[in-house]
Amino acid sequence: MIKPRPRRGGGRPTLADVARKAGVGAITVSRALREPERVSEDLRRQIQAAVDELGYLPDPNARALASARAEVFGVLVPSLTNNVFAEVVRGIYDSLSAGPFRIQLGNTHYSGLEEERLLQVFGPQRPAALIVAGIDQTAASRHLLEKAGCPVVQVMEIGSDPVDMMVGFSHFEGGKAAAEHLIEAGYRRIGFLGARMDPRSQRRLAGYRAAMEAAGLFDPRLVTTTPVPSSVTLGRELFRDALAKAPTLDGVFCNNDDIALGALFECHRASIAVPKTIGIVGFNDLDMMEVAFPSITSVRTHRYEIGRRAVAMALAAIAGERPAERVVDLGFELRRRESTAR
Amino acid sequence: MIKPRPRRGGGRPTLADVARKAGVGAITVSRALREPERVSEDLRRQIQAAVDELGYLPDPNARALASARAEVFGVLVPSLTNNVFAEVVRGIYDSLSAGPFRIQLGNTHYSGLEEERLLQVFGPQRPAALIVAGIDQTAASRHLLEKAGCPVVQVMEIGSDPVDMMVGFSHFEGGKAAAEHLIEAGYRRIGFLGARMDPRSQRRLAGYRAAMEAAGLFDPRLVTTTPVPSSVTLGRELFRDALAKAPTLDGVFCNNDDIALGALFECHRASIAVPKTIGIVGFNDLDMMEVAFPSITSVRTHRYEIGRRAVAMALAAIAGERPAERVVDLGFELRRRESTAR
DNA sequence: CTGAAAAATGGTAGCGCTACCATCTTGACG
DNA sequence: CGTCAAGATGGTAGCGCTACCATTTTTCAG
Numbered sequence: 220m221i222k223p224r225p226r227r228g229g230g231r232p233t234l235a236d237v238a239r240k241a242g243v244g245a246i247t248v249s250r251a252l253r254e255p256e257r258v259s260e261d262l263r264r265q266i267q268a269a270v271d272e273l274g275y276l277p278d279p280n281a282r283a284l285a286s287a288r289a290e291v292f293g294v295l296v297p298s299l300t301n302n303v304f305a306e307v308v309r310g311i312y313d314s315l316s317a318g319p320f321r322i323q324l325g326n327t328h329y330s331g332l333e334e335e336r337l338l339q340v341f342g343p344q345r346p347a348a349l350i351v352a353g354i355d356q357t358a359a360s361r362h363l364l365e366k367a368g369c370p371v372v373q374v375m376e377i378g379s380d381p382v383d384m385m386v387g388f389s390h391f392e393g394g395k396a397a398a399e400h401l402i403e404a405g406y407r408r409i410g411f412l413g414a415r416m417d418p419r420s421q422r423r424l425a426g427y428r429a430a431m432e433a434a435g436l437f438d439p440r441l442v443t444t445t446p447v448p449s450s451v452t453l454g455r456e457l458f459r460d461a462l463a464k465a466p467t468l469d470g471v472f473c474n475n476d477d478i479a480l481g482a483l484f485e486c487h488r489a490s491i492a493v494p495k496t497i498g499i500v501g502f503n504d505l506d507m508m509e510v511a512f513p514s515i516t517s518v519r520t521h522r523y524e525i526g527r528r529a530v531a532m533a534l535a536a537i538a539g540e541r542p543a544e545r546v547v548d549l550g551f552e553l554r555r556r557e558s559t560a561r
Numbered sequence: 562m563i564k565p566r567p568r569r570g571g572g573r574p575t576l577a578d579v580a581r582k583a584g585v586g587a588i589t590v591s592r593a594l595r596e597p598e599r600v601s602e603d604l605r606r607q608i609q610a611a612v613d614e615l616g617y618l619p620d621p622n623a624r625a626l627a628s629a630r631a632e633v634f635g636v637l638v639p640s641l642t643n644n645v646f647a648e649v650v651r652g653i654y655d656s657l658s659a660g661p662f663r664i665q666l667g668n669t670h671y672s673g674l675e676e677e678r679l680l681q682v683f684g685p686q687r688p689a690a691l692i693v694a695g696i697d698q699t700a701a702s703r704h705l706l707e708k709a710g711c712p713v714v715q716v717m718e719i720g721s722d723p724v725d726m727m728v729g730f731s732h733f734e735g736g737k738a739a740a741e742h743l744i745e746a747g748y749r750r751i752g753f754l755g756a757r758m759d760p761r762s763q764r765r766l767a768g769y770r771a772a773m774e775a776a777g778l779f780d781p782r783l784v785t786t787t788p789v790p791s792s793v794t795l796g797r798e799l800f801r802d803a804l805a806k807a808p809t810l811d812g813v814f815c816n817n818d819d820i821a822l823g824a825l826f827e828c829h830r831a832s833i834a835v836p837k838t839i840g841i842v843g844f845n846d847l848d849m850m851e852v853a854f855p856s857i858t859s860v861r862t863h864r865y866e867i868g869r870r871a872v873a874m875a876l877a878a879i880a881g882e883r884p885a886e887r888v889v890d891l892g893f894e895l896r897r898r899e900s901t902a903r
Numbered sequence: 904c905t906g907a908a909a910a911a912t913g914g915t916a917g918c919g920c921t922a923c924c925a926t927c928t929t930g931a932c933g
Numbered sequence: 934c935g936t937c938a939a940g941a942t943g944g945t946a947g948c949g950c951t952a953c954c955a956t957t958t959t960t961c962a963g
Contacts, residue, residue: 231685233948233949233950234949234950234951235949235950243912243913244912244913244914245913245914245949245950245951246912246913246914246950246951246952247911247912247913249950249951250911250912250951253951257910257911258911258912259910259911259912262911262912276681276684276685277685277949277950278626278685278686278948278949278950279685279686280622280625280626280631280686280687280948280949280950281626281918281948281949281950281951282949282950282951283622283918283950284620284622284623284626284918284919284920284948284949284950284951285917285918285949285950285951285952286918286950286951286952287918287951287952289622299647299650299651299654300644300647300648300651302642302644302647305641305642305644305647306642308641308666309641309642309668312641312666312668313668316668321665321682321686322665322666323663323664323665323666324650324654324664324665324666325664326651326654326655326658339618340663342618343573343618343619343620343621344620344621344622344663345622450848450849451848451849451852452848452849452851452852454852455852477849480849480852481849481852484849484852484853484854485852485854487829487854488854506792506793506794507792507793507794507819507822507823509794510793510794510796510797510822510823510826510827511826512826512827512829512830575918575919575920576919576920576921577919577920585942585943586942586943586944587919587920587921587943587944588920588921588922588942588943588944589941589942589943591920591921592921592941592942595921599940599941600941600942601940601941601942604941604942619919619920620918620919620920622918622919622920623918623919623920623921623948624919624920624921625920625948626918626919626920626921626948626949626950627919627920627921627922627947627948628920628921628922628948629921629922629948904963905962905963906961906962906963907960907961907962908959908960908961908962909958909959909960909961910957910958910959910960911956911957911958911959912955912956912957912958913954913955913956913957914953914954914955914956915952915953915954915955916951916952916953916954917950917951917952917953918949918950918951918952919948920947920948921946921947921948922945922946922947922948923944923945923946923947924943924944924945924946925942925943925944925945926941926942926943926944927940927941927942927943928939928940928941928942929938929939929940929941930937930938930939930940931936931937931938931939932935932936932937932938933934933935933936
């Protein structure tokens with residue numbers, strides 16, 4: 220006698236169970252679930268009833284294996300705690316939570332090698348789309364993205380050579396706008412404070428430099444950077460260093476808002492008047508910039524919107540639509556506040 | 562003549578390809594990859610060579626289907642942008658990046674219903690472990706967690722009734738310690754400023770209340786809360802409201818550091834002396850608390866460590882070890898700073 | 904009413920891997 | 934030198950689903 224070995228799976232209902240209960244073929248159930256319009260009204264109702272009664276939930280692993288496509292968006296960001304990327308991820312997440320797609324997150328730690336490793340891990344899963352931060356992938360990463368066989372969206376930056384699609388803004392222009400604003404406001408010895416100095420920071424620095432050179436104000440001693448990750452604490456230290464190096468400093472463009480906040484606190488502590496003695500500009504425009512005392516001028520970037528747009532573009536591509544534009548520039552806005560109101 | 566239909570998969574090498582090339586059975590390759598110690602040195606080398614040459618990468622979907630277990634950690638947090646959870650996720654991520662496990666992130670938006678929905682989505686995938694924030698799951702969520710058939714770690718809080726395991730600290734005790742510190746420092750009309758008021762905030766409030774009542778200082782007019790999500794901007798508003806409601810206010814325990822920062826900025830703006838006129842205590846101890854001017858007393862919580870420990874416990878459980886303790890209290894530390902140094 | 908096209912449904916054969924059990928090799932031991 | 938346990942390897946049969954094609958039913962022009 221053949222003993223029907225207990226199902227390995229653990230007894231949760233399968234497509235076949237639903238099909239049996241509804242009195243139809245398994246494939247019809249599959250279709251009713253994925254392309255309801257191709258199944259007659261009658262059967263659809265019958266199948267839905269069976270699904271509800273059994274509490275059937277499709278097995279995503281089996282589905283992925285059979286269709287050679289997982290309902291997963293792979294998302295690669297350089298940092299999870301940096302508010303900037305957290306906002307992008309939130310935008311991605313909110314746009315995806317309505318649909319069937321799951322999100323698999325990868326943290327590259329700002330490392331090209333780690334990015335490659337993660338792409339190697341994501342690839343075999345055959346994700347429905349990949350969203351990666353930045354445009355400075357290594358050659359190997361780029362190759363992995365190109366042969367991923369799914370839509371790819373590079374976010375946070377724009378450039379002329381997308382792997383597939385891009386949503387972001389120009390960090391160069393952002394840095395330039397910030398420096399130009401300080402120059403217009405009457406500041407002359409304007410420093411640049413930068414932490415981590417990833418490629419985006421580098422381009423903001425380049426924008427700053429372009430503006431300063433155009434005004435005949437550039438001086439390498441005004442630039443203070445460190446590869447150390449950014450923090451408010453570091454902002455204070457960078458500001459101190461900058462002031463020690465260039466005592467006539469009268470303004471700072473900070474690589475990001477954390478550093479700007481650290482600089483502001485140091486000014487308070489050292490009784491340096493802001494904006495009178497020193498003007499401060501941040502980057503990203505976190506909510507606290509508005510509330511700070513004095514409020515801090517910053518370059519607002521549209522992180523959440525970038526996440527949303529990236530998903531919209533990826534979904535359109537999955538649906539087979541050709542994008543109107545492969546590269547979308549969401550721009551930035553300079554928010555003028557008290558810290559530069561001289 | 563039978564025409565060998567092209568492989569659906571798209572031609573990437575499979576286990577069978579590796580087995581053929583190495584001249585061994587498929588199952589041996591599978592073993593060599595998963596339990597190398599059970600395969601002889603010779604074959605292992607031979608197989609590794611074939612793997613390298615073909616660039617073989619196992620298909621995680623097929624693996625998950627065959628073994629009824631996906632190498633995925635499901636992580637559910639109420640917010641992606643709240644730095645507190647971002648740190649926990651980072652801890653989880655860093656502990657997992659060495660191994661084969663992928664991370665699938667879910668954002669519950671502080672909603673019990675959304676949490677249920679996400680558990681429904683995660684369940685059929687048969688994750689290797691689930692990590693969820695908080696201990697206030699709905700009955701349905703709790704049931705889903707119990708029958709998930711994998712280790713479950715509830716993080717950020719502790720309680721007496723874990724689904725499986727817990728890592729966190731007592732928010733009640735944290736709130737109590739903060740209030741007691743203000744009382745000891747000589748403040749009397751100590752307000753509570755709270756945003757969002759999720760269950761953890763509620764328990765911090767309860768701790769504050771217990772300390773205030775013990776000292777005979779509790780007054781409901783001192784408590785200012787809102788269901789609105791927390792932000793620095795909101796901190797300023799809450800502080801203003803609190804002061805309007807209780808003009809004799811001489812201290813505030815803020816639900817979190819964003820609010821504390823907003824309160825501090827409002828004090829600057831209104832020329833209220835800190836710590837002389839008003840004492841301020843935050844919660845979580847983000848890096849900026851130390852740098853603020855004046856530096857802000859806060860309750861340091863070990864978010865990153867919570868993430869790491871949660872993973873360690875889950876991995877141990879997967880390996881079949883019985884945990885020494887099902888509930889791990891990682892505590893907190895009150896960091897005394899200038900904002901309460903009266 | 905007929906025939907052909909379109910719509911609805913189903914059967915078969917995998918997707919790439921692992922669980923389970925069977926077989927074959929070793930080598931320790933009396 | 935035979936016996937047997939332990940170790941190494943392999944074959945078979947799925948996991949639960951979908952792609953592909955075949956079949957049946959319906960629709961509608963002529």
